[in-house]
Amino acid sequence: MNVADPAALAARYARNLPRYTSYPTAAQFTDAVGPDDARDWLRAVPAGDALSLYLHVPFCDTLCRFCGCNTAVLRSADARAAYAALLIEELRRITRQLGTGHRLSHLQWGGGTPTTLPVGTLRQVMQTIRNSFTLLPDAEISIEIDPRHLPAHYPAVLHELGFNRASLGVQDINPAVQEACGRIQSLEQTTECIDALRGAGIDSINIDLIYGLPRQNVQGVRDTAAAIAALSPDRLAVFGYAHVPWKQKRQNLMPTGELPDATARFEQRAAINDALCAAGYLPVGLDHYSRPDDRMGIAARDGTLHRNFQGYTTDPATVLIGVGASAISSYPQGMTQNAVSSAAYARLMGETPDGLPVVRGVRRTMDDRLRAEIIERLMCDMGIDLDAFTMRHGLPQDSFDDDLRKLSGLEADGFVIISGRRLRVTEEGRVFLRHVAAAFDRHLDMDMPQRHASGV
Ligand SMILES: C[S@@+](CC[C@H](N)C(=O)[O-])C[C@H]1O[C@@H](n2cnc3c(N)ncnc32)[C@H](O)[C@@H]1O
Numbered sequence: 001m002n003v004a005d006p007a008a009l010a011a012r013y014a015r016n017l018p019r020y021t022s023y024p025t026a027a028q029f030t031d032a033v034g035p036d037d038a039r040d041w042l043r044a045v046p047a048g049d050a051l052s053l054y055l056h057v058p059f060c061d062t063l064c065r066f067c068g069c070n071t072a073v074l075r076s077a078d079a080r081a082a083y084a085a086l087l088i089e090e091l092r093r094i095t096r097q098l099g100t101g102h103r104l105s106h107l108q109w110g111g112g113t114p115t116t117l118p119v120g121t122l123r124q125v126m127q128t129i130r131n132s133f134t135l136l137p138d139a140e141i142s143i144e145i146d147p148r149h150l151p152a153h154y155p156a157v158l159h160e161l162g163f164n165r166a167s168l169g170v171q172d173i174n175p176a177v178q179e180a181c182g183r184i185q186s187l188e189q190t191t192e193c194i195d196a197l198r199g200a201g202i203d204s205i206n207i208d209l210i211y212g213l214p215r216q217n218v219q220g221v222r223d224t225a226a227a228i229a230a231l232s233p234d235r236l237a238v239f240g241y242a243h244v245p246w247k248q249k250r251q252n253l254m255p256t257g258e259l260p261d262a263t264a265r266f267e268q269r270a271a272i273n274d275a276l277c278a279a280g281y282l283p284v285g286l287d288h289y290s291r292p293d294d295r296m297g298i299a300a301r302d303g304t305l306h307r308n309f310q311g312y313t314t315d316p317a318t319v320l321i322g323v324g325a326s327a328i329s330s331y332p333q334g335m336t337q338n339a340v341s342s343a344a345y346a347r348l349m350g351e352t353p354d355g356l357p358v359v360r361g362v363r364r365t366m367d368d369r370l371r372a373e374i375i376e377r378l379m380c381d382m383g384i385d386l387d388a389f390t391m392r393h394g395l396p397q398d399s400f401d402d403d404l405r406k407l408s409g410l411e412a413d414g415f416v417i418i419s420g421r422r423l424r425v426t427e428e429g430r431v432f433l434r435h436v437a438a439a440f441d442r443h444l445d446m447d448m449p450q451r452h453a454s455g456v
């Protein structure tokens with residue numbers, strides 16, 4: 001196979017695959033796991049372990065047509081404040097099971113757009129968290145921000161509340177692409193937002209870009225990457241547009257006839273990669289870029305990078321507690337997800353005085369735990385030594401040989417190098433990390449192919 005031929009690669013590898021932010025993936029969640037499991041798993045969390053906390057706010061100021069997230073515009077500030085009150089109540093129910101005083105190494109607010117919460121209510125939730133947990137002095141405290149709608153007083157409030165990282169959506173700076181996506185955002189707006197955050201003391205800035213959107217082309221995404229790199233964000237996430245209209249109907253409002261095909265997606269991804277590497281960024285895992293001196297770049301080099309529902313992280317916590325509508329929690333025993341819509345979440349919270357609003361999840365078998373570790377290391381380190389892995393876990397020496405054999409095509413194409421039972425993904429193979437991970441996914445064949453987005 002000619003690796004310089006994007007059309008041939010696209011034809012061969014354009015397969016719908018999970019993003020492997022967890023294993024088993026969310027496609028395996030069923031209602032066989034519910035609030036009782038969540039309660040038991042919370043109770044079993046050892047007192048000394050540092051935890052990670054995620055709070056989800058499913059509201060935005062306006063909706064972007066490309067967005068795959070479950071969000072809505074809620075005009076009433078009272079209704080948004082009522083949602084924040086539910087977050088506080090869920091935190092109370094969680095700490096009732098977990099106990100108070102657990103150490104927190106990461107605290108992340110995502111959405112949607114969490115800054116749609118009125119400042120007073122954000123303050124109250126943060127106070128509840130500080131009363132219930134012990135935030136470690138070097139904890140990463142981050143929030144997702146829409147640069148078009150950040151209220152002027154917000155950056156100072158975020159700094160006062162302890163936030164030290166902000167993640168900003170940009171996607172593409174080309175007006176024709178923005179028009180197709182229903183998201184008009186000038187480069188000045190983005191620059192001013194970054195300046196305001198840095199001016200207030202929020203030093204760490206992450207920016208999200210997307211390729212594969214309608215009307216995007218190689219020159220356009222290269223220009224976007226170069227212009228954004230010139231703003232010196234500490235990290236970037238570069239996502240392939242996930243076209244999932246069966247899940248998110250508003251994506252059909254875009255001119256879908258102008259979506260780039262798989263070949264064009266390959267080329268766009270490569271162009272962004274080249275522009276960011278030329279600007280001094282280090283590729284991290286499947287889709288992140290980091291300044292070499294940023295914690296994430298250092299973790300990628302050290303082999304201490306991790307992957308969870310929020311993507312790549314430097315957080316080593318083995319327990320992630322998700323709070324709010326649709327939030328997912330992860331424990332060694334399994335994963336749980338809260339009711340997805342804010343209405344269903346509010347209804348469940350109202351049904352019992354102490355119940356957790358969990359609707360589905362999955363238990364992890366011992367085989368799942370082992371595969372989760374292999375997949376996480378592959379997605380983070382781009383390689384694994386299966387001899388060392390099986391020895392460390394006391395497994396038979398030929399464990400995972402069947403899975404290894406599934407990589408012969410990727411090996412023939414030069415995307416993985418297998419020596420003995422040591423596996424390494426090449427730089428050219430980085431774009432196929434999900435395909436490599438999929439070889440170790442025992443559940444994949446049982447999935448409906450339409451449940452995932454394009455793997456390239
Ligand atoms: C939950 S949004 C939060 C950011 C913030 N609300 C904003 O828009 O600026 C996080 C990121 O998800 C990414 N995203 C949303 N929908 C996507 C899709 N369909 N495919 C790929 N990435 C997507 C975008 O890059 C977006 O910035």
Ligand code: SF4
Pocket residue numbers: 059060061062063064067068069071111112113146169
């Ligand atoms: S991209 Fe951000 S602002 Fe746009 S709909 Fe999604 S979460 Fe909301």
